[in-house]
Amino acid sequence: VIVLNVHYAGEIPFVGTELFRSMESNGLAYGEMSIYHCFAQSSAKPKVIFSVANMMQPGTLEHDDPADFTTKGISFFMALPCYGQADQNFNVMLSAAQKIADDMGGNVLDESRN
Numbered sequence: 001v002i003v004l005n006v007h008y009a010g011e012i013p014f015v016g017t018e019l020f021r022s023m024e025s026n027g028l029a030y031g032e033m034s035i036y037h038c039f040a041q042s043s044a045k046p047k048v049i050f051s052v053a054n055m056m057q058p059g060t061l062e063h064d065d066p067a068d069f070t071t072k073g074i075s076f077f078m079a080l081p082c083y084g085q086a087d088q089n090f091n092v093m094l095s096a097a098q099k100i101a102d103d104m105g106g107n108v109l110d111e112s113r114n
Contacts, residue, residue: 002080002090003111005055006101007073014104016069020061022103023074026096028052034060038092040083049089050078073106 008014020030028036036052053059055073062069076097082089094108101108 002078002093004076004093004097005073005109005111005113006076006097006104006106007055007109007113008071009105009107013070013072014074014106016061016063016066016071019069019071019074019100019104020063020066022100023052026099026103028096030061030063034062036061038096040089047083049082049084050076050093052076073109074100 023036024030028038031037033051033053035054037048038050038052039046040049052061053075054061054071055075056071059075061071061074076093078086078089078093080086097108100106
């Protein structure tokens, strides 16, 4: 499993309203297990190429009241082997993580949170 994290870079954690809007504008869809997923565009049947969960327990990104939802970060993860080409999927995941970090004023970190 390849993991990237987007962590808040200040005193204020991410707020659901802005975070969910950023994830959706970067091609992610809310779905199974109450987390976000990125689907392969070229597949007739949608295939998940990576997913995004809450860094904080229990890991879900609940949508009941986005204005009240906060988190210190989100984790992007891609299981190998994966559908399609892993290097291209990783680049899509990294690009989405960087764009969301930019939108939210956060930092992209590795699986060790460095």
